[in-house]
Each structure stands twice: as structure tokens, then as C-alpha cells.
Amino acid sequence: MSRAGRHRGGAIRLDTWLLRHLQVALASLGHLTRAPFSTLMTAAVIGIALALPTGLSLLLGNLQQLSGHWDGAASISLFLTEKSTLEKADRLAGRLRARDDIARVRLIDRDQALDEFRTLSGFSGAIDALDNNPLPNLLVVEPTPLHSTPEAASALLDELQALDDVEFAQIDLQWVRRFHGITEIAQRTVLILGGLLGLAVLLVVGNTIRLEIENRRAEIEITKLIGGTNAFIRRPFLYSGLWYGLLGGLIAWLLVSLSLFLLESPVSQLAGLYESQFGLSGMGPGAFLLLLAGSALLGLLGSWIAVGRHLSAIEPT
Amino acid sequence: MAIIQFDNVTKRYPGGHEGLSGVSFQIEAGEMIFLTGHSGAGKSTLLKLIGLLERSTRGQVRVAGRNLTQLKRRHIPYHRREVGMIFQDHRLLHDRTVFDNVAMPLVVAGLGHRETGKRVRAALDKVGLLNKERSYPITLSGGEQQRVGIARAVVSKPPIVLADEPTGNLDPELSLEIMRLFELFNGVGVTLLVATHDLELISRMNKRILTLRHGRLLQHPARGGHHHV
Numbered sequence: 001m002s003r004a005g006r007h008r009g010g011a012i013r014l015d016t017w018l019l020r021h022l023q024v025a026l027a028s029l030g031h032l033t034r035a036p037f038s039t040l041m042t043a044a045v046i047g048i049a050l051a052l053p054t055g056l057s058l059l060l061g062n063l064q065q066l067s068g069h070w071d072g073a074a075s076i077s078l079f080l081t082e083k084s085t086l087e088k089a090d091r092l093a094g095r096l097r098a099r100d101d102i103a104r105v106r107l108i109d110r111d112q113a114l115d116e117f118r119t120l121s122g123f124s125g126a127i128d129a130l131d132n133n134p135l136p137n138l139l140v141v142e143p144t145p146l147h148s149t150p151e152a153a154s155a156l157l158d159e160l161q162a163l164d165d166v167e168f169a170q171i172d173l174q175w176v177r178r179f180h181g182i183t184e185i186a187q188r189t190v191l192i193l194g195g196l197l198g199l200a201v202l203l204v205v206g207n208t209i210r211l212e213i214e215n216r217r218a219e220i221e222i223t224k225l226i227g228g229t230n231a232f233i234r235r236p237f238l239y240s241g242l243w244y245g246l247l248g249g250l251i252a253w254l255l256v257s258l259s260l261f262l263l264e265s266p267v268s269q270l271a272g273l274y275e276s277q278f279g280l281s282g283m284g285p286g287a288f289l290l291l292l293a294g295s296a297l298l299g300l301l302g303s304w305i306a307v308g309r310h311l312s313a314i315e316p317t
Numbered sequence: 318m319a320i321i322q323f324d325n326v327t328k329r330y331p332g333g334h335e336g337l338s339g340v341s342f343q344i345e346a347g348e349m350i351f352l353t354g355h356s357g358a359g360k361s362t363l364l365k366l367i368g369l370l371e372r373s374t375r376g377q378v379r380v381a382g383r384n385l386t387q388l389k390r391r392h393i394p395y396h397r398r399e400v401g402m403i404f405q406d407h408r409l410l411h412d413r414t415v416f417d418n419v420a421m422p423l424v425v426a427g428l429g430h431r432e433t434g435k436r437v438r439a440a441l442d443k444v445g446l447l448n449k450e451r452s453y454p455i456t457l458s459g460g461e462q463q464r465v466g467i468a469r470a471v472v473s474k475p476p477i478v479l480a481d482e483p484t485g486n487l488d489p490e491l492s493l494e495i496m497r498l499f500e501l502f503n504g505v506g507v508t509l510l511v512a513t514h515d516l517e518l519i520s521r522m523n524k525r526i527l528t529l530r531h532g533r534l535l536q537h538p539a540r541g542g543h544h545h546v
Binding site: 315 | 370394395396408410421426429
């Protein structure tokens with residue numbers, strides 16, 4: 001007959017099942033709103049814990065975007081040999097453009113370079129005194145982002161250096177290496193921090209749910225007594241965890257947005273000093289949804305752990 | 318057909334105390350039976366074995382064709398839905414109305430909203446508390462609270478109802494009222510097993526009696542009225 005019972009349960013139509021879940025979800029939300037202060041406290045702890053790694057990774061993303069503006073950092077300057085004419089330089093540039101590890105090639109011809117130098121340097125008199133143009137033709141090669149890592153850029157540099165027409169190839173790799181090193185450390189720090197604080201969220205939710213289970217002990221006992229399945233008893237607590245997570249995620253989003261708002265004007269001031277158009281970019285809808293999904297999942301997981309540990313300990317006597 | 322059957326059942330608690338020792342008996346479907354004995358004689362233990370609040374150490378318990386000794390943990394809830402239980406201390410939830418308390422077994426079983434309302438009101442009507450459905454248990458008298466407990470035990474129409482000292486805290490008049498209520502349910506085919514040490518009450522009911530002493534069943538074919546412990 002236990003089978004019959006399960007079949008009866010299995011025969012419940014899907015919309016009824018969904019309706020029941022919706023009811024439980026709303027009921028546990030109602031339960032939380034009846035103690036708004038303590039609910040908000042718990043959600044705030046979760047929010048702060050999540051805001052920290054979220055904000056840091058957002059800043060890191062901005063920093064990387066900023067470094068993207070300095071494409072020059074990884075660009076390679078090819079000084080061509082004196083014998084190499086403008087046509088030859090042009091042909092070489094064409095060949096290089098065809099490669100798929102190179103994004104752009106800019107040809108700076110020697111006459112044009114000299115003119116520029118004359119107007120900008122203030123040595124026009126000295127330059128006019130020269131018999132011939134001492135500057136070589138120059139190709140500025142920008143690798144694709146994929147090939148801008150120190151290793152790839154340095155391999156490309158070696159390859160280009162070996163070309164016939166190239167006298168000398170140069171790249172400021174030291175700087176690129178350092179920048180990559182720093183961002184890697186920062187990235188890993190954010191990851192570690194995120195992991196630790198995610199664990200903290202699990203513990204906070206787990207502990208809150210544990211207390212809630214303790215408070216509703218009588219209800220759980222009686223529900224088991226009248227034939228409530230573990231799934232039935234578990235459900236409201238799991239939804240509580242989910243709501244805590246979602247609420248915490250929303251608070252984290254608010255905190256991060258507020259922080260970005262506060263940082264915005266000093267950052268644009270600083271960028272102005274560097275004559276840059278750079279501005280902080282906030283959280284896109286994708287990242288926002290990811291944050292909410294992540295926090296909800298953490299809440300659910302935390303309550304799942306608490307429920308698994310503590311519900312089975314409560315048996316009617 | 319026996320709906321409850323004990324075969325040489327022993328329940329030993331951790332520490333060695335035996336709540337029941339080698340108990341065997343049968344209860345037919347549709348019977349109403351009293352279980353009596355001093356406190357500590359094993360009445361509650363016997364009821365708990367039927368509701369699977371505890372498991373026997375030895376021997377076999379069969380309820381409604383099901384061998385409880387082998388029943389898996391995850392099937393226990395479905396078993397309990399067919400055994401209504403009534404307690405001396407009512408075990409009501411005090412933060413819920415009478416209606417919500419009585420509705421619990423139906424909610425647990427996943428019954429629809431409408432059907433639940435209909436059945437809860439029918440059960441409350443039977444125990445005479447239809448006008449109290451919006452009250453909280455704490456505002457009711459002891460007898461009324463016990464009737465709420467009874468309504469909750471029968472609302473899902475289980476074939477078996479167990480009552481553990483249901484009249485323990487009630488005066489004789491109210492106790493008799495409760496017993497009349499049980500007879501009413503018994504009249505529609507519910508098997509009832511009522512544990513009580515109120516011999517005075519039992520003697521007025523003319524039902525079969527099981528007597529426990531120190532965990533053992535005393536043999537007596539007697540019916541209420543001329544039975545003395």
C-alpha cells in the first residue's frame with residue numbers, strides 16, 4: 001500500500017505540482033518577511049560577503065579593459081634595413097597583415113617620419129643640415145590579443161627579427177610581462193577570496209537554517225508523525241535558503257553599484273589627467289544574473305547541507 | 318482478516334530494558350480494542366511499534382498486510398498516513414488555527430485546496446467543533462483540544478486509528494464523550510486501538526481488552542465489564 005501511496009503522489013498533475021511548489025516558495029518567503037530585521041541581517045551578511053569578490057573582479061575587469069586601450073604595450077617595432085625601399089616595406093607589410101596572429105600593421109615611411117620629427121622635435125635646423133635621411137622605414141606590428149601574451153609576443157618577435165628586410169625588432173616586453181604578472185596575481189586573489197567568502201555564505205545560510213529547523217522542531221515532529229515525507233519537510237527550508245541567497249545577491253549588487261557610483265567621479269578625474277576617455281563600466285545584465293544565480297545556488301546549497309545534517313535527527317517519539 | 322498482527326514481538330531499549338517481551342496477538346479489521354495496564358507496562362511501546370515510531374528488536378509486526386519489520390525508511394511516511402494517531406498531550410501546533418492543524422495530514426498527502434477544506438470541515442463537524450475552525454488551540458478547553466487531535470487523526474480517513482491515553486486529562490463525562498466519538502468512527506469501519514488505564518471507562522464499553530503487565534500480554538478472553546487487573 002506504500003506503493004499505492006507513491007502512485008497517488010506520482011499521479012499528481014504537473015501544474016498541481018508546480019502550484020504546490022509555488023505555494024511553499026511563497027509561504028517560506030512570507031515566513032521570512034514576518035521577521036524582517038533578522039532576515040535582513042542574514043541577507044546583509046551574505047550580501048557583503050558576495051559584494052567583496054564581485055566588486056574586486058569588476059575592478060579587475062575594468063583594469064584589463066584599460067590595458068586593452070594600451071594596445072601599444074605589446075606592439076612590435078620593426079626597423080627595416082636601409083636598402084629596403086618603400087615598395088619592399090609595403091610588400092612586407094602586406095605579407096604580415098595576411099598572418100592570423102597579427103591584427104594590424106602600420107607602415108611609417110622614412111620621409112614622413114622625418115617630417116614629423118622635424119615639426120615635433122624642434123630640431124628642424126639640425127635635421128635640415130643632414131645630407132640624407134638617417135631614419136629607416138618602420139613597421140609597427142600589433143599582434144592579435146590572443147598573441148599578446150609575453151610568450152607569444154616574444155616568439156613572434158624572434159620570428160620577425162629573422163626576416164631579411166628587418167634590421168632590428170623591438171618590443172617592450174618587460175612591461176608587458178609585469179602587467180600580466182600583476183593581473184594574474186590579482187585574478188587569483190579574487191578567486192581565492194571568492195572561494196573563501198562563498199564558503200562563508202554557505203556557513204551563514206547553513207547556520208541560519210539550522211536555527212530555523214530547531215525553532216520548528218515541534219512542527220517537523222508532528223509532520224513526520226502524520227506521514228510527511230522528508231522531501232515535504234525539507235522543501236520550505238530549501239526555499240528559505242534560496243530566498244536568503246537571492247536577497248543576499250541583490251544586496252551585493254546594490255553595494256557594488258553604490259561603490260562604483262562613488263568611485264566614478266574620481267576615476268574620470270584621474271583619467272582626465274591622462275587625457276583618457278576611460279570610465280568605469282558597471283555590471284552588465286549578464287553579470288547581474290550570474291551573481292543572482294550564484295548567490296541563490298549558494299543559499300540553496302547551504303540550506304541543503306543544514307537540512308541533510310539536522311532533519312534526520314528529528315524523529316517523533 | 319487480521320489488520321494488526323504481532324508475532325512474538327520483543328522491544329528492547331538500549332540499556333537492556335525490555336518494553337515488550339514476546340507479545341503475540343491479532344486485531345481484526347473493524348475491531349475496537351482497549352489496551353490497558355499500569356504505566357510502564359508497555360502500552361505506548363506497543364502503539365509506537367504499530368505507527369513505526371519505533372521498531373521491534375525481535376519478532377514480526379504486520380499492519381494492513383505490510384511487514385513493518387522489513388519496511389524501508391522511505392516508506393514509513395506512507396505507512397503513517399494509514400495510521401491515525403491520537404495523543405494524551407494532543408500534539409497540536411499552537412501557532413496554527415484549528416483548521417490548519419486538522420488540515421495537516423491532507424496537505425502532507427498533497428490533496429487539493431477545495432477537497433481539503435471540505436474534508437476538514439466534515440471532520441470538525443463530526444467532533445462538534447465546526448464553529449471553532451478559526452480559533453487557536455490555546456483558546457480551547459482540554460476536551461476541545463483533544464477533539465481537534467481526533468479530527469486530525471481521522472480527517473484523511475485512515476483504516477487504523479491509535480489513541481494513547483486520549484482521556485488521561487479529562488473528567489469522566491468528557492472521557493465518555495470521547496469514547497462515544499470513537500465508537501462512531503468504529504461504526505464506519507475504522508479499526509481502533511485505545512490505550513488507557515481508565516478501567517472504569519473500559520468497563521462501560523463492552524469491547525475486547527488486551528492487558529499488558531511488565532511488557533507481557535496477559536491471557537484473558539474477558540470482555541469489558543467483568544474484567545479486573
